[in-house]
Amino acid sequence: MNRSIEMKAISLKGIHKTYPPSRKAEPVHALRGIDLEIEQGTIFSILGPNGAGKTTLISILTTLLFPDEGSGTICGFDLLTEQSQIREIVNVTSGNANFTDNFSVLENLNYYGMLYGIPKGLRNAKIEVLVEMFGLEAFRHTPFNQLSTGLKQRLALSKSLMNDPRVLFLDEPTVGLDPQISESIRRSLKEINQKEGLTIILTTHQMDEAEFLSDRIAFLRQGKIIAEGEGDELKRGIRLGDVIRIQYAGPPFNPDRLSLLEGILEVEIEDNRITVSVDDRGKRLDPLIRALTSGQHMVVKDIEILEPDLEDVFLELAKTPH
Amino acid sequence: MFFSNLQKHLIRTSAFALKNWLITKKRGFHLFEILFWPLLSLISVGLLTQFLGLESKMVEFVLIGVIAFSVIQIGQLDMAYVILYSIWNKSLKHEMAAPVNAFHLVGGSWTMGVVHSALIFLLLCVFSSVAFHLNFFDAGIVRLLLFFLGLTFFTASVGMVVCALAFRFGGRAHVGATFIVSVLVLVSGIYYPVEILPKALRFVAYLIPLTYFLEYFRSFYGFTPKSPNPLLFGFLLTAAYNMIALYLLCLSIQNARQKGILTKMSE
Numbered sequence: 355m356n357r358s359i360e361m362k363a364i365s366l367k368g369i370h371k372t373y374p375p376s377r378k379a380e381p382v383h384a385l386r387g388i389d390l391e392i393e394q395g396t397i398f399s400i401l402g403p404n405g406a407g408k409t410t411l412i413s414i415l416t417t418l419l420f421p422d423e424g425s426g427t428i429c430g431f432d433l434l435t436e437q438s439q440i441r442e443i444v445n446v447t448s449g450n451a452n453f454t455d456n457f458s459v460l461e462n463l464n465y466y467g468m469l470y471g472i473p474k475g476l477r478n479a480k481i482e483v484l485v486e487m488f489g490l491e492a493f494r495h496t497p498f499n500q501l502s503t504g505l506k507q508r509l510a511l512s513k514s515l516m517n518d519p520r521v522l523f524l525d526e527p528t529v530g531l532d533p534q535i536s537e538s539i540r541r542s543l544k545e546i547n548q549k550e551g552l553t554i555i556l557t558t559h560q561m562d563e564a565e566f567l568s569d570r571i572a573f574l575r576q577g578k579i580i581a582e583g584e585g586d587e588l589k590r591g592i593r594l595g596d597v598i599r600i601q602y603a604g605p606p607f608n609p610d611r612l613s614l615l616e617g618i619l620e621v622e623i624e625d626n627r628i629t630v631s632v633d634d635r636g637k638r639l640d641p642l643i644r645a646l647t648s649g650q651h652m653v654v655k656d657i658e659i660l661e662p663d664l665e666d667v668f669l670e671l672a673k674t675p676h
Numbered sequence: 677m678f679f680s681n682l683q684k685h686l687i688r689t690s691a692f693a694l695k696n697w698l699i700t701k702k703r704g705f706h707l708f709e710i711l712f713w714p715l716l717s718l719i720s721v722g723l724l725t726q727f728l729g730l731e732s733k734m735v736e737f738v739l740i741g742v743i744a745f746s747v748i749q750i751g752q753l754d755m756a757y758v759i760l761y762s763i764w765n766k767s768l769k770h771e772m773a774a775p776v777n778a779f780h781l782v783g784g785s786w787t788m789g790v791v792h793s794a795l796i797f798l799l800l801c802v803f804s805s806v807a808f809h810l811n812f813f814d815a816g817i818v819r820l821l822l823f824f825l826g827l828t829f830f831t832a833s834v835g836m837v838v839c840a841l842a843f844r845f846g847g848r849a850h851v852g853a854t855f856i857v858s859v860l861v862l863v864s865g866i867y868y869p870v871e872i873l874p875k876a877l878r879f880v881a882y883l884i885p886l887t888y889f890l891e892y893f894r895s896f897y898g899f900t901p902k903s904p905n906p907l908l909f910g911f912l913l914t915a916a917y918n919m920i921a922l923y924l925l926c927l928s929i930q931n932a933r934q935k936g937i938l939t940k941m942s943e
């Protein structure tokens with residue numbers, strides 16, 4: 355299983371998937387030519403609206419679903435011909451994961467450990483480490499159906515680490531969890547990634563989660579990747595720029611006075627507040643203040659600088675025709 | 677490497693046996709299902725034979741059929757439950773994301789099915805001996821074991837077809853299971869000899885291994901078999917059906933991965 359140490363964690367070329375029609379539904383072209391390369395040891399987020407194809411992509415990468423077209427490798431193993439080997443080195447969990455309802459935490463972990471072929475001694479040791487890591491010590495013998503949503507999710511994450519995977523797929527891992535538990539799960543994931551060099555691929559609706567966790571991010575829309583890169587790279591790429599908000603005292607300001615300045619993307623004036631979008635705050639702040647104050651009886655009271663977040667990028671990408 | 681791989685396969689197979697064992701241990705209803713229905717069936721049919729005043733040879737004929745049918749019923753139920761529980765619990769995708777295949781699934785669930793079947797077989801044999809004076813051990817322990825082995829191997833075919841249906845139709849697969857079992861009751865000579873069936877159904881009866889295993893065992897109670905070597909025929913047919921059923925199961929799992937059924941069944 356070591357053939358792929360130097361390989362990319364994931365390499366996909368031209369992946370297509372169409373769900374066949376049923377009596378009630380038309381065929382759905384869920385993925386339309388996905389090309390993707392992910393380095394080992396990174397945390398990679400796949401963002402996109404509902405129906406974008408995120409879960410389909412994760413299902414294909416975990417071999418739960420076969421692609422109709424295209425090729426790919428996971429840690430060097432061929433997605434179409436070496437599925438068994440892939441299943442040995444990956445693991446998956448999803449938000450609202452379900453397990454056998456009346457099996458306890460230990461029984462579920464033991465069962466999944468056995469499915470991965472882990473010998474008893476090793477399995478028991480691994481279970482102990484995971485139970486401690488995810489704070490499940492007090493719930494060892496609690497049946498799955500009596501666990502709270504947060505505990506179920508912690509069990510799901512424990513299960514997903516049973517086989518020491520090299521690539522971990524998380525399909526909306528914190529959906530439906532309260533912020534405190536979500537935060538603790540994010541911290542655990544970051545820690546595992548940093549300590550063990552585990553590659554983590556996650557889908558999420560939560561932009562702050564993606565921004566906190568991810569080294570790289572891809573936006574998926576209508577089965578296609580429409581943007582991919584580091585968070586900052588994406589923000590720059592779609593030219594959302596920075597926002598400078600200036601509170602002032604003095605006579606009403608004429609926005610035409612800024613028309614000669616370079617790098618101004620948008621100007622909004624409301625009461626005694628000017629909101630200016632600029633391409634680069636470092637270059638534009640000084641000329642902007644000068645332009646505002648020169649020859650005017652204007653006093654700058656407060657300056658606030660806002661960086662766009664991934665939510666803004668996501669909204670911008672969602673409305674951009676592709 | 678070979679032994680390490682073999683060990684992994686054995687652990688994966690025993691995972692499904694463990695799952696089945698835990699289901700039995702934790703679900704009182706499942707245990708009830710395993711013990712109660714076969715026992716009830718034996719008692720009611722046994723009483724019917726007494727009411728009809730059947731001679732002991734006829735009572736033996738009927739009760740052998742009832743016990744054989746219970747073994748198959750229990751065994752196939754165990755195999756089906758290993759998948760049906762995952763479907764009902766919506767956990768199938770997590771299990772199928774692990775490096776397991778149809779052999780592990782069948783091996784593990786069938787093993788537990790054999791254990792349950794053996795228990796019920798023994799219980800029914802003892803009960804029918806006490807209540808209806810049918811001594812199963814008269815035929816000899818080796819013949820009894822061969823009869824039981826034949827039944828449990830045939831159970832694997834039925835169980836695999838039900839599992840294949842489950843991967844295709846989800847929880848509705850139990851309809852298929854009921855259908856298969858009903859056909860067996862009708863044509864395999866459980867309550868009556870297959871000779872009384874219409875010609876077309878008789879043809880079907882001799883395509884079913886259970887018919888041969890029943891002929892084999894009843895031959896030790898004074899019923900002449902219609903086939904020259906029923907035990908051999910039974911095992912050969914079972915081997916063929918097991919291969920076909922395993923192929924169907926693999927195909928069904930493949931189809932589920934192709935059409936996204938595994939993920940849909942886990943939503």
